[in-house]
Amino acid sequence: MAKWIRQELINCVDLISGGTPKTTISEYWDGNIPWISIKDFNNDRRYVYQTEKHISELGLKNSSTKLLQKDDIIISARGTIGEIAMIPFPMAFNQSCYGIRGKNGINKTFLYYLLKNSITQLKAITHGSVFDTITKDTFTGLIVSLPEKRIQDSIADILSYIDDKIEINEKVNDNLEQQVSAIYKAWFEDFNLSGGICPTSWKQGTLADIATVTSGKRPPMKSAERTDVATVPLVGAASVMGFTSEANHSNKILVTGRVGTHGVVQRFNSPCWTSDNTLVITSNLYEYTYQILKRIDYRSMNRGSTQPLITQSDMNKVPILIPNQEILQDFETLAGQLMAQLESNLVENSKLAELRDTLLPKLMSGEIDISDIQL
Numbered sequence: 001m002a003k004w005i006r007q008e009l010i011n012c013v014d015l016i017s018g019g020t021p022k023t024t025i026s027e028y029w030d031g032n033i034p035w036i037s038i039k040d041f042n043n044d045r046r047y048v049y050q051t052e053k054h055i056s057e058l059g060l061k062n063s064s065t066k067l068l069q070k071d072d073i074i075i076s077a078r079g080t081i082g083e084i085a086m087i088p089f090p091m092a093f094n095q096s097c098y099g100i101r102g103k104n105g106i107n108k109t110f111l112y113y114l115l116k117n118s119i120t121q122l123k124a125i126t127h128g129s130v131f132d133t134i135t136k137d138t139f140t141g142l143i144v145s146l147p148e149k150r151i152q153d154s155i156a157d158i159l160s161y162i163d164d165k166i167e168i169n170e171k172v173n174d175n176l177e178q179q180v181s182a183i184y185k186a187w188f189e190d191f192n193l194s195g196g197i198c199p200t201s202w203k204q205g206t207l208a209d210i211a212t213v214t215s216g217k218r219p220p221m222k223s224a225e226r227t228d229v230a231t232v233p234l235v236g237a238a239s240v241m242g243f244t245s246e247a248n249h250s251n252k253i254l255v256t257g258r259v260g261t262h263g264v265v266q267r268f269n270s271p272c273w274t275s276d277n278t279l280v281i282t283s284n285l286y287e288y289t290y291q292i293l294k295r296i297d298y299r300s301m302n303r304g305s306t307q308p309l310i311t312q313s314d315m316n317k318v319p320i321l322i323p324n325q326e327i328l329q330d331f332e333t334l335a336g337q338l339m340a341q342l343e344s345n346l347v348e349n350s351k352l353a354e355l356r357d358t359l360l361p362k363l364m365s366g367e368i369d370i371s372d373i374q375l
Helices: 057-061 108-117 119-124 136-140 149-188 286-295 312-316 325-365
Strands: 004-008 013-017 029-036 053-055 073-076 084-086 097-102 143-147 203-206 212-215 232-235 240-244 253-257 265-268 278-282 319-322
Touching (some): 143 149
Antiparallel strands (some): 013 097, 029 053, 073 097, 203 319, 232 240, 253 265
């Protein structure tokens, strides 16, 4: 078995602090340098590719932030701490995050998975009286085990292979979404099937004419992790937020936010519990309804300033175009075939992520010995 050496994490990495320009001069922003904040971390993806803001060269010079380089690591240090990702190309970042750069020849990808496996320990030793915060002392207090370089390389290769496949499926799914959206636009917005003119037989109506809108409910119990009791996904306004013991839906549904986050439309075709901050939409015209929901201006519907709110009545009144039944069924068939492949990829990604997360602690502890494996 390969030799593993235990040491403080701080001895393996250089920590890089982020920052923000002290003034809000417009010339500091909208440049060509991606600028990461906590909100840019995306669903446990390995890389951050897009950021909400971009900083200019001038803004970078007037900020304490430093540029992270390809395959550096970034971790959220305030608020929702422990979100972690790799950097695909040079990026700046704000003070709510730390940049992490490996040293002493450590495999950069291995370091990412090592940190990912250490998130629970990091959270346990965070500092802060009101809000948990990761500080430089946190990294000093974290003890990790490092194998020799060839084992680091092998572990990185094994786990990267899984994440590579997940990312390929995500790219395919993005393309499938774009194809269906383009078909919807061509048929029902540009009217390509009727010479660019909306057929006189098509009617104006509301979402209530083709769909039923209900509200989710408070779950019987909630667990952050899947357990023997909590096996059913608990759906929030923007994502699965945990697990519970029962399902309140087992049919094909669309889910969007009622309170809080708005504009995210989720698809479910297996048992789940929709929480009380969601709206649940069912329709025999599932794909057509999905495209409508993706195009709604949710900001204009928001009824609350402090706590954003959209009601069932608001959703029911959304104006829509109702084409003839034959065209709608043709769209359902075509779009349904493409989205079936998307949903198949999502199922595969869920299984791949489960495999990765099962292997991760076993590989990082040396429980699975790969010293004799040739990759």
